[in-house]
Amino acid sequence: MTSLSPHFNEEARLGALRSLRLLDTAPSKAFDRITRIASRLLRVPISSISLLDRDRQYFKSRVGFDLVEAPREDAPCNWTIRGERVCVIPDLLHDERFGHTPLVRRGGMRAYAGAPLITRTGHSLGTLCVMDTQPRRFDDDEVAVLAELAAMVMAQIELQNSIGRIHPVSGYPNEYQLIDDLDDLAERQPGVRRAALLVESVTARQMQQGVRVFGATFVESLIQSSTERIRRALDPRARLYHLSAARCVVLLEDGANAPEATARQLHLSLRDPIDCNGVPVRAEPAIGIDVFVPGQVAARDALRRLYSAVDDARGTPARTAAYAASHDRHHARRFQLLAGLAGALQAEDQLSLVYQPRVDLDGRPRGAEALLRWRDPRHGDISPAEFVPLAEETALIGALTRWVLHHALAQLARWRAAGVTLKLSINVSAADLEEPGFAGCVATLLARHGVPPAAIELEFTESMLARDDGRVITQLRALRAMGIDIAIDDFGTGYSSLAYLQKLPASVLKIDRAFIGDLTASAHDQKLVRAILRMAHDLGYRVVAEGVESAQCAALLRAWGCDEAQGYHFARPLGAEALIKYFGAMLDSKPTRR
Incomplete structure (x- = not known):
């Protein structure tokens, strides 16, 4: 797996690419010579010099196909540019990231190797890549050859563009x-x-x-x-x-x-x-x-x-x-985690889901919240509070959300096949709502796993939903139209206005644990929580209290009419089998209230 470069910055990368004026230019014999050499030396039918623009890959040179450009999304080169070494994928069909893509399904591509084209200042412009229609591995010598040819491409780029050493406006060295x-x-x-x-x-x-x-x-x-x-x-x-x-x-x-x-x-x-x-x-x-x-x-x-x-x-x-080296170590850890997370998405033993029960205040099971866990081979258990915000700063967040949705829905389908029906709440990132195709992606995954939309609830933080962005409302309405419940998570910590909350197509409001932790001792928090409950019920929301850790706190919430709760007082996050056993024991021990 390619390692994530600490120098990767998408906007700076795009600026470097466009400053070289390579996009949409005439074919070049010099570049064509390199791609032909790559195909011959590595014994592959297809090779290209692929320059990655914001949403497309432009083929400056190509062997074995006629396309001038193609969508960047889901392209292997889109992953290669995030690293500093040659990226090798022996079989695209069996790679979770690419097996479903048109490149594989319709184009018949199976094996891929790509070397990033990195400028002297560390920006990756694109790749020199080769592909085969049969699965295959590339040995160390072939990988070295590809890296050397990529260096030749960069030398040619610098030569053709006569990259200067003086800033054009100030006149000082750059x-x-x-x-x-x-x-x-x-x-x-x-x-x-x-x-x-x-x-x-x-x-x-x-x-x-x-x-x-x-x-x-x-x-x-x-x-x-x-x-x-x-x-x-x-x-x-x-x-x-x-x-x-x-x-x-x-x-x-x-x-x-x-x-x-x-x-x-x-x-x-x-x-x-x-x-x-x-x-x-x-x-x-x-x-x-x-x-x-x-x-x-x-x-x-x-x-x-x-x-x-x-x-x-x-x-x-x-x-x-x-x-300060200590600050640098902090930043280095961030980059190491991002590099590790990219690998964890492909590994089978690093990422996992646990499930925290949600119950009504009479103690009956209502569902569960899927929570992501990551055990990194180098750093051990990493808190989602640390690695999810990092992923949100990169394109990894889309892949991470798809991983969570896929595995959560797969587990939900297994429960339903075993006769267990419950609603599963899944956390989704702010960046996902900014992708126009997100609602369609959710619909596709639901259909693939045979899970009805009403069986899930998607949680979004209040601060994310409070952004007055038409794209957010459009996506939420599309999700609600499918029958998916929308929950406003961490309510009370964001900046939303009541007028804006009234517009949201949400059905569940989750009171943040910051207001619940000292509820039994704080008269101020009690007033706030009662006010939130009244307001939320008046607006038609079901209300879930997070972080309930004592019977006294649960009793107060029940007396005030809170609909559901979750927290260590009821149960810690559990594995899939343990969750079902927990709910079974709860039903056996609780008489049905009418």
């Missing part, structure tokens, strides 16, 4: 030159410590507002004004590099001497408003500092450490921060 210079220092002066500073002159929000009001000329004016201000504040021996509209790197010539003093001088130089087309823009500079030895720290890693430091600086009163 990121490419910085990387070259750091590599050069590692060779010429090995073991010498260097200090670098990353200066971010304005916040991302200021940049967005400026572009919205003044257009692209705002960016050019900001670049010219801020870089000159920075240059004047520096020692003449310091090297200045221009990375992006609001970011510059300063490499100090005198080793690691006094970078903090330079940072103070830079803050002073940016204290006065920057003139942007006659409009004074108040700078909000942040400066990240790193002291390192080129060569012992790779050029790309040095740049990454500076980005980490400047992000930390934004959260400090002084707006200056030195690189």
Whole structure:
């Protein structure tokens, strides 16, 4: 399985791709020669240089097929670009991600190997990939050949586009030159410590507002004004590099001497408003500092450490921060988890579901909530509160949601086949509602497993549903039209207005555990919960209390008319068999109330 690159950033990647002006261009003999060599050396009928745009893959060169472009979704290359190594899939038909796709079902493709085309700054433009109509494995030598050919493609791209080393607006050396210079220092002066500073002159929000009001000329004016201000504040021996509209790197010539003093001088130089087309823009500079030895720290890693430091600086009163290895370890863990999660989605023994019972306040079973668990071989048990938000920042969230839906519905189908009928609640991410085809995907999975829509409930957090987005309402209405119940999860922690809640096609409201934990001791929480119950019932919602951990709390909720509850007082999350035994024991021990 390919590992997730810590440098992957979709918007930056797309910017790098489009800046090279490769999309929708005429065929090139140089690229065609490489794809033909790939097919011959690896003995495959199909090869291509695939450049991945936002929603399509454009074939700059191809052997064995005539398509110029194809949808990016579900393409193996869409996974390959997220890693740094060759991705090999011996049999697409038996890979859960691709076995259902037209590429396999109608195109007959079975084996795949792809090498990412990575720029010097770490952005993956696309792939050099080969495919076979028969399942097969690619040995180490073949993988090495493919990687070498991909490097040839990148060399050709750089040659054809004459990638420069000077920023076109400021005239200062750019990121490419910085990387070259750091590599050069590692060779010429090995073991010498260097200090670098990353200066971010304005916040991302200021940049967005400026572009919205003044257009692209705002960016050019900001670049010219801020870089000159920075240059004047520096020692003449310091090297200045221009990375992006609001970011510059300063490499100090005198080793690691006094970078903090330079940072103070830079803050002073940016204290006065920057003139942007006659409009004074108040700078909000942040400066990240790193002291390192080129060569012992790779050029790309040095740049990454500076980005980490400047992000930390934004959260400090002084707006200056030195690189902290502890923070880097935190970020490294995030990337390791993302890489591990990509593999876990294909493994059979890492992800699992447990089920927390939901009961009415008389103690009768009402259903269960499916909860995702992940046991990583390296890090052990990982909390969903840690890895789900990470997945939501990447394209992994769609695959993760499909995994949960598939396995939850499969289990529900097994229960129903055994004569056990219960409603299963499944958590869904905010990103899923932004996908136009999400409701259709749910319908397809329900049909595949033979589960009626009324047997499930989909949970969405309040803050997600409260976004006044027409796409959210459209998706929710489509789901409700199928007969699926919609639950508003973690109610009370978001920012929704009552007017907006009234518009939502939801039927269940779940009171967040933050209001339940101290319910027996807090008069304030008691008033809030009673008010939520009255409001929710007036709006037609069933109400579920989360985090009920004592009989006293359950008694209060029952007295106030709460419909259902879940929590450790009733049961911890259980395996599939244990859940059925639990409900069976509950029914045996509870007389039916009329």
